Amino acid sequence: MKTSIEVEYWVVDGEGKLTPAGDLVDLSEHVEGEFVKPLFEIKTTPCRTVEELRNEFVERLRSTIGATRARGKHLVPLGTPLSDEAIEYRSDERTQIQRRVLGESFDHAKHCAGTHVHFERENAVGQVNALTALDPAFALLNSSPYYRGERVGACARPYVYRKTCYADHPEHGQLSGYAESVEERERWLDGRFEAFKRLAAEGGVSEERVETLFEPDDTVWTPVRLRQSFPTVEWRSPDAALPSEILRLVSEMTPIVRATGEAPVSIDDGEIGVGADGITLPEFETLERYVDRAMAQGLESPEVTGYLERMGLTPSRYRPIGPEIDGRSEVSPRTARRLRLRYARRLERDVERLSIAGRRTTRTAKPNATI
Numbered sequence: 001m002k003t004s005i006e007v008e009y010w011v012v013d014g015e016g017k018l019t020p021a022g023d024l025v026d027l028s029e030h031v032e033g034e035f036v037k038p039l040f041e042i043k044t045t046p047c048r049t050v051e052e053l054r055n056e057f058v059e060r061l062r063s064t065i066g067a068t069r070a071r072g073k074h075l076v077p078l079g080t081p082l083s084d085e086a087i088e089y090r091s092d093e094r095t096q097i098q099r100r101v102l103g104e105s106f107d108h109a110k111h112c113a114g115t116h117v118h119f120e121r122e123n124a125v126g127q128v129n130a131l132t133a134l135d136p137a138f139a140l141l142n143s144s145p146y147y148r149g150e151r152v153g154a155c156a157r158p159y160v161y162r163k164t165c166y167a168d169h170p171e172h173g174q175l176s177g178y179a180e181s182v183e184e185r186e187r188w189l190d191g192r193f194e195a196f197k198r199l200a201a202e203g204g205v206s207e208e209r210v211e212t213l214f215e216p217d218d219t220v221w222t223p224v225r226l227r228q229s230f231p232t233v234e235w236r237s238p239d240a241a242l243p244s245e246i247l248r249l250v251s252e253m254t255p256i257v258r259a260t261g262e263a264p265v266s267i268d269d270g271e272i273g274v275g276a277d278g279i280t281l282p283e284f285e286t287l288e289r290y291v292d293r294a295m296a297q298g299l300e301s302p303e304v305t306g307y308l309e310r311m312g313l314t315p316s317r318y319r320p321i322g323p324e325i326d327g328r329s330e331v332s333p334r335t336a337r338r339l340r341l342r343y344a345r346r347l348e349r350d351v352e353r354l355s356i357a358g359r360r361t362t363r364t365a366k367p368n369a370t371i
Contacts, residue, residue, distance in 0.1 A: 001258050002046035002120040008113040010076040011038045016337030035095040036110045037088045050251045058354045074344035079157035079239030080111045083336035084148035094213050100203030108165040112157045113240035118232035119257050126260030127233040128179040131224045133281040136294040141241040142322035146331045154298030157239045173221045177284050185226050189216040242350045256312045273310035
């Protein structure tokens with residue numbers, strides 16, 4: 001099962017102010033501009049092993065950080081920019097259509113940066129359902145409790161996305177129920193596409209133009225998406241975060257997702273967890289309770305950590321940024337700039353450590369490869 005990573009990072013100048021990514025988006029085919037100017041995405045190719053994914057991810061981050069610093073800028077691994085500052089959209093027709101469909105609520109998305117993990121489709125229904133049940137794992141990579149300067153909960157980004165940005169259009173951005181079959185999920189996607197086209201038409205955008213710019217699977221921004229390209233199941237739940245934490249989570253999740261093709265996946269509140277005989281997921285209403293608790297309390301909730309442990313993850317291994325910067329009722333622009341620079345430097349050190357560790361592993365492995 002091949003896996004790939006996409007992560008969005010904020011771009012700041014030497015003072016910690018949000019600044020346009022500019023020509024950073026043209027560095028390579030593995031870097032893309034996002035729909036707002038101070039945000040861009042770094043992505044890997046699909047990799048067969050976690051080790052291969054780790055090496056590629058770290059190398060791309062290392063070269064991108066070097067190019068960013070050469071321009072007097074830095075990358076920031078936070079789920080939101082923390083304070084309430086102006087963020088400009090890029091000139092992009094797709095974004096303009098999304099704003100017409102979602103209305104003013106779409107502006108909330110300008111403040112969100114996330115991590116997306118793509119798993120090659122093998123047993124799509126089991127994968128979709130397991131990743132849906134793993135949604136509360138966003139608490140493991142929680143990197144911001146603040147939105148526009150105010151504390152909104154332990155995990156701000158999922159709160160903002162689901163409770164504000166897609167509050168009026170929940171099926172386009174909130175967590176969906178479990179899938180019954182690939183055909184059922186594809187019919188659901190087709191239904192969302194038709195709804196999107198109707199809403200766009202009400203905003204003055206022709207159906208033909210929407211069909212030119214969008215596919216059914218990219219007119220929803222739900223935490224779990226069934227994608228036609230590659231094809232993959234995409235998990236979009238976590239914040240932007242430090243690379244070491246992202247890689248730790250991917251390494252723990254990969255065997256769980258792979259196991260959905262090897263063992264039965266069932267739904268039963270009484271036997272939740274990953275075991276030798278299969279994977280048992282909670283009823284969706286129960287899952288929603290864990291999700292709400294994760295947004296409000298993060299890893300401070302014993303209910304959340306206990307659930308994640310039963311699902312095969314190890315919360316004690318994670319040190320998310322969010323709790324480190326929590327404790328304030330509000331964050332001023334000045335404080336936000338200081339925190340952005342602090343975690344930009346932390347990101348750079350994290351990548352350097354990963355790079356050094358990778359080189360040591362390669363040197364150690366070479367003699368064995370020769371034998």
